[in-house]
Amino acid sequence: MTHSLSLITFLSLLFLFSSITATTTIGVTYISSPTLPPPEKVVAVLQSLKITSVRLPVADPNIIRAFSYTNISLFLVIPNSLIPSISGNRSAASHWIYSHVVPFYPRAHITAISVGNNVLAQGDVTSADLLVLAIRNVRRSLVDIGILKITVSTTFSFVNIMTTSFPPSSAEFQEPAGNFVIKPLLQLLTETNSSFFVSLYPYSVYKLRPEIPIGFALFQELPYNFREDTVTGVRYRNLFDLMVDAVIAAMAVAGHENIPVVVAETGWPCFDPSSEAEARGIYAEMYLQGLINHLRSGKGTPLRKEGVAEAYIYELFDANETATRNQGLRSGGTGQNWGFLFPNMSMKFEIDFSNGGSIPPAAVFGMVFWFLLLVIWLFILLDIGTSF
Numbered sequence: 001m002t003h004s005l006s007l008i009t010f011l012s013l014l015f016l017f018s019s020i021t022a023t024t025t026i027g028v029t030y031i032s033s034p035t036l037p038p039p040e041k042v043v044a045v046l047q048s049l050k051i052t053s054v055r056l057p058v059a060d061p062n063i064i065r066a067f068s069y070t071n072i073s074l075f076l077v078i079p080n081s082l083i084p085s086i087s088g089n090r091s092a093a094s095h096w097i098y099s100h101v102v103p104f105y106p107r108a109h110i111t112a113i114s115v116g117n118n119v120l121a122q123g124d125v126t127s128a129d130l131l132v133l134a135i136r137n138v139r140r141s142l143v144d145i146g147i148l149k150i151t152v153s154t155t156f157s158f159v160n161i162m163t164t165s166f167p168p169s170s171a172e173f174q175e176p177a178g179n180f181v182i183k184p185l186l187q188l189l190t191e192t193n194s195s196f197f198v199s200l201y202p203y204s205v206y207k208l209r210p211e212i213p214i215g216f217a218l219f220q221e222l223p224y225n226f227r228e229d230t231v232t233g234v235r236y237r238n239l240f241d242l243m244v245d246a247v248i249a250a251m252a253v254a255g256h257e258n259i260p261v262v263v264a265e266t267g268w269p270c271f272d273p274s275s276e277a278e279a280r281g282i283y284a285e286m287y288l289q290g291l292i293n294h295l296r297s298g299k300g301t302p303l304r305k306e307g308v309a310e311a312y313i314y315e316l317f318d319a320n321e322t323a324t325r326n327q328g329l330r331s332g333g334t335g336q337n338w339g340f341l342f343p344n345m346s347m348k349f350e351i352d353f354s355n356g357g358s359i360p361p362a363a364v365f366g367m368v369f370w371f372l373l374l375v376i377w378l379f380i381l382l383d384i385g386t387s388f
């Protein structure tokens with residue numbers, strides 16, 4: 001009897017472990033504007049949508065303050081224009097920290113700071129060493145005042161740093177950026193236990209590669225909708241995983257395969273003046289809900305079973321396209337109107353961030369599997385019991 005009890009305990013423990021799957025934090029990018037509702041109202045809507053993480057490309061102190069005493073974590077961005085001064089001057093880094101973090105932390109749950117956004121956009125690596133220096137200075141300023149839990153990194157855009165994404169296992173970082181910027185950065189991230197931030201738009205890759213079927217970019221799981229990595233034999237069922245694994249493979253080539261990956265931006269536009277065909281609400285809805293369901297399923301990617309650590313949807317409201325482009329607030333992706341809320345805060349289309357509370361198929365499979373195993377073991381036990 002004691003045996004069977006301990007066996008049941010053991011199996012229940014196994015069952016518990018089997019139902020703990022990857023948990024990717026899903027957040028959104030929020031750019032405020034005078035024509036939008038005030039941040040306090042936006043916070044309330046985010047809470048009602050059960051969104052627990054927000055990325056602020058424009059880290060306005062008044063907006064950071066609005067997130068105090070909420071459970072919403074914040075990803076802040078330091079503008080590219082400050083990188084030269086912050087890299088050369090520790091007090092410039094402290095100045096930024098004292099105006100954007102110290103007054104609010106930890107009441108506002110700041111978890112990440114990106115020093116610059118898409119700094120390699122023009123392929124210019126001449127000032128790239130400044131980037132790693134700037135990240136070091138921001139981090140030291142935080143450590144000096146005893147803040148150790150904020151991850152400090154920078155954000156690259158997938159299309160600007162990767163050579164090829166297919167097959168993903170052969171992906172490498174573009175040179176000269178790979179050796180001059182990314183390798184020293186990866187070394188720093190390893191030393192400081194920080195994450196790699198990348199903006200990643202399947203929409204852009206789909207637009208560049210006409211042979212990619214749209215369903216593959218939109219998480220449509222059809223029987224023949226896959227691409228095989230001919231080197232590893234792994235099957236990819238969506239473009240997002242393929243792009244994430246290309247980044248992971250390139251990190252491995254550079255000698256750092258275990259750094260957590262944070263997708264700083266991803267989304268699908270509702271309007272594209274150059275070709276309206278795929279930039280439509282119906283596809284944006286399919287992409288975003290497909291992404292959320294995929295991340296919530298806990299399946300991870302073929303190369304990393306825990307998947308990406310965080311992913312931020314681009315974006316909450318349509319931003320002013322001119323301003324976004326001029327200030328480099330979006331890393332990549334052509335097209336316009338990326339928001340999923342109207343300015344009156346109603347949804348353009350229905351997306352459910354909680355995934356409707358439904359149990360993902362993998363978990364159901366896990367439950368059935370362990371239940372059957374339990375039954376078989378009980379039979380064996382009973383059998384042994386009667387034979388003695």
Ligand SMILES: *[C@@H]1O[C@H](CO)[C@@H](O)[C@H](O)[C@H]1NC(C)=O
Nearest residue numbers: 047067068069070071072109
């Ligand atoms: C924040 O989370 C904690 C623990 O999960 C909970 O007790 C608290 O009510 C939450 N606060 C808000 C404002 O949601």
Ligand SMILES: *[C@@H]1O[C@H](CO)[C@@H](O)[C@H](O)[C@H]1NC(C)=O
Nearest residue numbers: 085088089090091092093095
């Ligand atoms: C360093 O930054 C501080 C604060 O931004 C500024 O007052 C000071 O002049 C800067 N020093 C140098 C040498 O650039």
Ligand SMILES: *[C@@H]1O[C@H](CO)[C@@H](O)[C@H](O)[C@H]1NC(C)=O
Nearest residue numbers: 148149151192193194195260
């Ligand atoms: C690294 O970061 C992770 C997640 O932020 C944390 O759980 C872990 O304890 C950290 N490890 C070290 C050595 O600081």
Ligand SMILES: *[C@@H]1O[C@H](CO)[C@@H](O)[C@H](O)[C@H]1NC(C)=O
Nearest residue numbers: 033035320321322323324326
């Ligand atoms: C967008 O921003 C530009 C430049 O900042 C401005 O001239 C324009 O009026 C703005 N458009 C809207 C619709 O707010």
Ligand SMILES: *[C@@H]1O[C@H](CO)[C@@H](O)[C@H](O)[C@H]1NC(C)=O
Nearest residue numbers: 341342343344345346347348
């Ligand atoms: C919000 O704005 C959109 C677009 O302007 C409109 O279609 C919708 O009816 C509005 N919703 C509410 C509740 O006012």
